[in-house]
Amino acid sequence: MVEDFLRQSPLSHLGLATHARAEIAADDGVALAERPFRTVITLRGPGGEGAFASAVEQASGLKLPQEVGAITGEAEGRQLLCLGPDEWWLCDGNSDAESLLVALEDELAGQFASAVDTSDNWFALEISGPQATDLLAKACPLDLHPRSFPAGRCARSLLSKAPMTLQKLDESPRFRIHVRRSFADYAWRWLSDAGREYGVSVLSA
Amino acid sequence: MLLIDCPHCGPRSETEFSYGGEAHIARPLDPAALSDAEWADYVFLRDNPKGLIRERWMHAHGCRRWFNVARDTVTYEILTVYPMGAEPPDLPERRYP
Numbered sequence: 001m002v003e004d005f006l007r008q009s010p011l012s013h014l015g016l017a018t019h020a021r022a023e024i025a026a027d028d029g030v031a032l033a034e035r036p037f038r039t040v041i042t043l044r045g046p047g048g049e050g051a052f053a054s055a056v057e058q059a060s061g062l063k064l065p066q067e068v069g070a071i072t073g074e075a076e077g078r079q080l081l082c083l084g085p086d087e088w089w090l091c092d093g094n095s096d097a098e099s100l101l102v103a104l105e106d107e108l109a110g111q112f113a114s115a116v117d118t119s120d121n122w123f124a125l126e127i128s129g130p131q132a133t134d135l136l137a138k139a140c141p142l143d144l145h146p147r148s149f150p151a152g153r154c155a156r157s158l159l160s161k162a163p164m165t166l167q168k169l170d171e172s173p174r175f176r177i178h179v180r181r182s183f184a185d186y187a188w189r190w191l192s193d194a195g196r197e198y199g200v201s202v203l204s205a
Numbered sequence: 206m207l208l209i210d211c212p213h214c215g216p217r218s219e220t221e222f223s224y225g226g227e228a229h230i231a232r233p234l235d236p237a238a239l240s241d242a243e244w245a246d247y248v249f250l251r252d253n254p255k256g257l258i259r260e261r262w263m264h265a266h267g268c269r270r271w272f273n274v275a276r277d278t279v280t281y282e283i284l285t286v287y288p289m290g291a292e293p294p295d296l297p298e299r300r301y302p
């Protein structure tokens with residue numbers, strides 16, 4: 001685990017805190033917020049209701065979603081995202097992955113499965129506001145209409161040229177995006193620029 | 206732009222996929238026994254039909270899984286999608302002049 005005093009957001013050079021607000025400005029259409037230190041544990045193992053699913057449930061307290069795009073858990077707390085037929089993310093707002101990882105390794109002992117802490121590979125940001133869907137639609141080829149991408153769903157796709165993992169947190173709407181840490185500056189600037197026609201508020205981290 | 210029906214994720218944009226070339230080309234079991242021409246045929250030579258082709262795609266910016274697609278290279282119609290390792294589905298050949 002990285003010492004807290006060594007940890008820096010990949011956007012620290014932008015000085016976002018100087019103009020960050022608590023909530024979106026009345027005349028802005030979108031709001032962006034960085035969420036730099038979330039926990040992401042990448043899980044690989046067989047799908048289905050077998051030993052792998054019950055081990056993950058024991059360690060995380062969450063049911064393993066079986067359909068690609070499904071999520072279990074709470075948007076602000078702990079979540080399991082099904083990203084492929086044998087690939088999941090265990091996400092947590094708390095930045096300490098270690099205790100979760102120890103629990104997973106205990107439960108998965110002897111199984112053909114893996115749990116790897118990839119938190120430091122990822123950078124998260126959130127897009128909210130009345131025109132959040134319009135902004136995202138400029139960057140991403142997914143059908144974002146609520147009938148095909150409702151709250152509580154996730155998908156891996158592209159944010160312009162950057163691979164991303166997208167989840168819709170609620171229908172306000174609010175989206176959370178994970179991109180690789182080295183794409184943080186690209187993603188932030190791309191969205192800030194594309195959002196200019198709607199007006200962009202920066203929310204505090 | 207193709208809309209490709211990923212077996213795990215449903216219809217997604219072509220930009221999320223990477224192309225894997227012609228499907229159902231088996232690696233020779235004993236490469237040392239082949240002539241140069243036979244080896245070159247395995248490594249380099251592919252059909253380039255004006256019509257039905259069976260090809261491999263990978264959902265690189267999605268579920269990251271490989272699968273097979275039967276596609277018409279003239280109309281761009283995707284006739285069917287089927288898993289890796291499966292027998293190619295029985296489809297009427299299509300050839301255009």
Ligand SMILES: [Zn+2]
Nearest residue numbers: 211214264268
């Ligand atoms: Zn897919």
